[in-house]
Amino acid sequence: MIADILPEAVSAVDTFEDHDVELFPEEAELVANAVDKRRKEFTTGRHCARAALGRLGIPPVPLLAGPRREPTWPDGVVGSITHCKGYRAAAVGRTDRVWTIGIDAEPNEPTPPGVLEAIALPSELEMVSALREAGDKVAWDRLLFSAKETVYKAWFPLARTWLGFEDAELTVNPDDGTFRARVLIEAPVVDGVPLDGFTGRWLAREGFVVTAIAVPALTT
Numbered sequence: 001m002i003a004d005i006l007p008e009a010v011s012a013v014d015t016f017e018d019h020d021v022e023l024f025p026e027e028a029e030l031v032a033n034a035v036d037k038r039r040k041e042f043t044t045g046r047h048c049a050r051a052a053l054g055r056l057g058i059p060p061v062p063l064l065a066g067p068r069r070e071p072t073w074p075d076g077v078v079g080s081i082t083h084c085k086g087y088r089a090a091a092v093g094r095t096d097r098v099w100t101i102g103i104d105a106e107p108n109e110p111t112p113p114g115v116l117e118a119i120a121l122p123s124e125l126e127m128v129s130a131l132r133e134a135g136d137k138v139a140w141d142r143l144l145f146s147a148k149e150t151v152y153k154a155w156f157p158l159a160r161t162w163l164g165f166e167d168a169e170l171t172v173n174p175d176d177g178t179f180r181a182r183v184l185i186e187a188p189v190v191d192g193v194p195l196d197g198f199t200g201r202w203l204a205r206e207g208f209v210v211t212a213i214a215v216p217a218l219t220t
Helices: 025-030 036-055 115-119 122-134 140-159
Strands: 011-015 077-084 087-094 098-107 168-173 178-183 197-205 208-216
Touching: 011 036, 025 036, 036 077, 036 087, 077 140, 087 098, 087 208, 098 140, 115 122, 115 140, 122 140, 122 168, 140 168, 140 178, 140 197, 140 208
Parallel strands: 077 098
Antiparallel strands: 011 087, 077 087, 098 208, 168 178, 178 197, 197 208
16 A cells, blocks of 8 residues: 555555564564564564565665664665554665655544644644545544654654654645645755755555655766
């Protein structure tokens, strides 16, 4: 499912069930004291990631965690992992073709009370209200939450700084399955390009909303 909103340069693998596979010892240490739910999420996420890497011809390696619990990738690779109840996915690409990747998945159901107000800017609250009036097949508040998570996942590997929910303003297009994010804080310059916004895609299917950003690598 996630592959449908990612470019061909990205290798993506997803699953609707958990896989009981063996972790590398270094990975197992990361979830040694975790509850069963967290271990299953972690294990299946790493399984998807290794399968996606395999499609790029990259052999299995430990995928550990960075300072903000983000997965670390082999040299020359960028990627992202997501999981929610009933769905796990990973997407990876080589850095000579893809600059950064962010993906997120959420159940296609309303967020708990108070969540939307905590994550949305005033303009986004107005947008969600208008989208709800236009159609109820998509939980638009949950989609906004997912898209903001995806923006952060795409931002952090490049900027290496925090990006809060209030630090990016999103616009969702209900007709073509895209969204745009405008970064509201001072944007770092990466390879000569200001990191001041992203364009992503979204999809609602099988009871989930999924969002993705994949920024093509610059060509010289």
